Amino acid sequence: MSMHKRPAYRLIKLRFLLFFRKYPALPYLVRWLCISTMTGLLTGTVSAGFLMSLAWATDFRESHSWVIAFLPVAGFLVGALYHYFGKDVEAGNNLLLENIHEPKETIPFKMAPFVYLGTLMTHLTGGSAGREGTALQMAGAIADQLTRPLKLDREDRNILLISAIAAGFGSVFGTPLAGAVFGLEVFLTGRIRYNAIFPAFAAAIAADAVTDLWQAKHTHYVIDFIPEIAFLPIIYSILAGIAFGICAAAFSRLLHRTGRLFKSKIQYPPLRPLVGGLIVAAAVFAMGTTRYIGLGIPVILESFDHQLPPYDFIMKILFTVVTLAAGFKGGEVTPLFFIGAALGSALSVIIPLPCGLMAGMGFVAVFAGATNTPIACLLMGIELFGADCGVYVAIACIVSYLFSGNNSIYHRQKIGEPKNRRFAHLTDKSFDDV
Numbered sequence: 001m002s003m004h005k006r007p008a009y010r011l012i013k014l015r016f017l018l019f020f021r022k023y024p025a026l027p028y029l030v031r032w033l034c035i036s037t038m039t040g041l042l043t044g045t046v047s048a049g050f051l052m053s054l055a056w057a058t059d060f061r062e063s064h065s066w067v068i069a070f071l072p073v074a075g076f077l078v079g080a081l082y083h084y085f086g087k088d089v090e091a092g093n094n095l096l097l098e099n100i101h102e103p104k105e106t107i108p109f110k111m112a113p114f115v116y117l118g119t120l121m122t123h124l125t126g127g128s129a130g131r132e133g134t135a136l137q138m139a140g141a142i143a144d145q146l147t148r149p150l151k152l153d154r155e156d157r158n159i160l161l162i163s164a165i166a167a168g169f170g171s172v173f174g175t176p177l178a179g180a181v182f183g184l185e186v187f188l189t190g191r192i193r194y195n196a197i198f199p200a201f202a203a204a205i206a207a208d209a210v211t212d213l214w215q216a217k218h219t220h221y222v223i224d225f226i227p228e229i230a231f232l233p234i235i236y237s238i239l240a241g242i243a244f245g246i247c248a249a250a251f252s253r254l255l256h257r258t259g260r261l262f263k264s265k266i267q268y269p270p271l272r273p274l275v276g277g278l279i280v281a282a283a284v285f286a287m288g289t290t291r292y293i294g295l296g297i298p299v300i301l302e303s304f305d306h307q308l309p310p311y312d313f314i315m316k317i318l319f320t321v322v323t324l325a326a327g328f329k330g331g332e333v334t335p336l337f338f339i340g341a342a343l344g345s346a347l348s349v350i351i352p353l354p355c356g357l358m359a360g361m362g363f364v365a366v367f368a369g370a371t372n373t374p375i376a377c378l379l380m381g382i383e384l385f386g387a388d389c390g391v392y393v394a395i396a397c398i399v400s401y402l403f404s405g406n407n408s409i410y411h412r413q414k415i416g417e418p419k420n421r422r423f424a425h426l427t428d429k430s431f432d433d434v
Helices: 006-022 025-063 065-085 093-101 111-124 132-144 154-173 176-185 194-213 231-265 271-287 297-305 312-326 333-347 355-371 374-385 387-403 421-426
Strands: none
Touching (some): 176 194, 231 271, 231 312, 231 333, 231 387, 297 333, 312 333
């Protein structure tokens, strides 16, 4: 560089330094916008592919019910795949939470294809499972591969994983705001990591936009009538929230206890999903209906239109608990949507609120109680059903969260702020230790 150009170069450099000192957040925003956009692009693409694959698997199963007879075989294959080649990623969502709390080695990339194949086989052959677990695990495993190339430290890696969870959740359900807050809420109950807010929202919005660009379809729900806010409807919402919280706690406890039962009675891991598959397949053929397997989207849509029988949500609980506790892959969230919507629809017989509103409240409130993420679920309700139901959804989610107690479907989720002063001694403990 010539001598006459050097002072000009130094002047420009000085101006940049002064500018960044004046706006210290700008480098952070630019850096995390790039990282979050990358995370969103990757996550949105794999979520779109997963949703399309899942739609194909569901359509094929419903058109060829004989494939359900192969559920035990699929269970054995999935169990063997994880037993022999995937023990280090078998913990699934709990592995993601562990790495946020106590960062270890980079999450193996194989978690993504393993959980994708496992979930596809589960749904193709008739297991009762969801999709969020798969989306979160694929997003986390793929995003974590950026840690070394980008030379992220421990704190930045935590933010990256939170952003990946937000992107996976937001893109698979088409709810980017709920996805962002879910990523911030889920790993530490009662506290939010504010230093991850921008990356989480940026990643979730980018992932959802990319999923839409791939034209992956999301289900749309409609609540026909929402009453005006008044004293009695609020009281009814509180009563409904109590029922949703108790249901959420019962599901979480039953899921964990049944999982321990399978492990204690069946020592060879691949046999657990085989036995679970036999139970589910036999129940489907004995009942002569596929109503309680797969995602259960048609039944969820039904719950918004008319009152469902009170046994629908119970049957979905049983089918889902056996499927997931035995070792099949997928997730708990969409079955929780089914359980909550069906329970809310059934409760509309005795709680004088519109059937559609009760279904919508149950849809998100049971999920809020089972995952301890009331704010994310409130936002999800608004994104899915519209802002008019916001007050009712908020009441149901918060009350459900409070009445679900010290329970969670994610046993490695930690308690940051207890729900009650009497449980202050549980702070910073995981639900596995409670």
